[in-house]
Amino acid sequence: MAARDLTPFGPRPPLDRGVTRNAGEPLMSIDVTREAGVATVTINRPERKNAVTMAMRQAFQSVFQDLQDDDEVRAIILTGAGGDFAAGADVGEMGTGGVRGNMVKSRTLHRMVRSVAHTNKPVIAAVEGVCIGVAFALALACDFVVCAENARFQFAFRHIGLAMDGAAGWLLERHVGVMRAKEIAYSGRFVSGEEAARLGFALEAVEPGTALARANELAASFATAPTLALSQIKRQFDSAPTQSLDEALEFEAAVQALMTWTEDFAEGTRAFKEKRKPAYRGA
Numbered sequence: 001m002a003a004r005d006l007t008p009f010g011p012r013p014p015l016d017r018g019v020t021r022n023a024g025e026p027l028m029s030i031d032v033t034r035e036a037g038v039a040t041v042t043i044n045r046p047e048r049k050n051a052v053t054m055a056m057r058q059a060f061q062s063v064f065q066d067l068q069d070d071d072e073v074r075a076i077i078l079t080g081a082g083g084d085f086a087a088g089a090d091v092g093e094m095g096t097g098g099v100r101g102n103m104v105k106s107r108t109l110h111r112m113v114r115s116v117a118h119t120n121k122p123v124i125a126a127v128e129g130v131c132i133g134v135a136f137a138l139a140l141a142c143d144f145v146v147c148a149e150n151a152r153f154q155f156a157f158r159h160i161g162l163a164m165d166g167a168a169g170w171l172l173e174r175h176v177g178v179m180r181a182k183e184i185a186y187s188g189r190f191v192s193g194e195e196a197a198r199l200g201f202a203l204e205a206v207e208p209g210t211a212l213a214r215a216n217e218l219a220a221s222f223a224t225a226p227t228l229a230l231s232q233i234k235r236q237f238d239s240a241p242t243q244s245l246d247e248a249l250e251f252e253a254a255v256q257a258l259m260t261w262t263e264d265f266a267e268g269t270r271a272f273k274e275k276r277k278p279a280y281r282g283a
Helices: 054-069 098-117 134-141 168-176 178-187 193-199 211-223 227-242 245-259 263-274
Strands: 029-035 038-044 075-080 123-127 130-132 144-148 152-154 204-206
Touching (some): 038 211, 144 193, 152 193
Parallel strands (some): 075 123, 123 144
Antiparallel strands (some): 029 038
């Protein structure tokens, strides 16, 4: 059985990964495919613009943990089915279960965001259509966002009387600064893919329908890179906001010493001396 046909829950039935549905209800799942070192995670509930249910949140965490632990996966793409990224959390499940129930919902949502942000491999969000609420936060938790020019990003919390969740403000402020982040959150307005690229929270805005293809190009370049080095570079960026200059330099010294013992470092230096393209194994 091929690796792409396995899930954290056993063999993968066709188009079914992390499936959650009751009798007579449409399919709701977090789908995964693996090819040439790249895993593509698809939020799959297109009839509801991929609005995420509680059960889907739990499946999402399991899927990302599986990909984190799979050494054959060297880059990850996060996208949505049916022409949309995701319309955020399922509004029909909001506000139910009392204080305790809503705290559980928040924690499962937080684990979703952490599962993306803490993955030590390059993660690329490929965004078409709407990207709202926690889905917007998930995209910002990725290393890169590639979006369609007409994609529509929104933090709609104010429109239903809620504060932000999913670390939305923290993530957005890192990309656009606190004043612009507040304007986007306070207004609850849509931000187009073109504006997202101008503001800097999207790497590129591409023609509609091509975001996934462009994300695949980026992911393929990372899948043949020295994976361990990229994971440590990611750690350096993640640690930098809380470090002083001296702490950053000390951390760098420890990491760099470790990297000189990797097979990829040996291959990279050999290839440089032999004037050929290196063949990295991620080891």
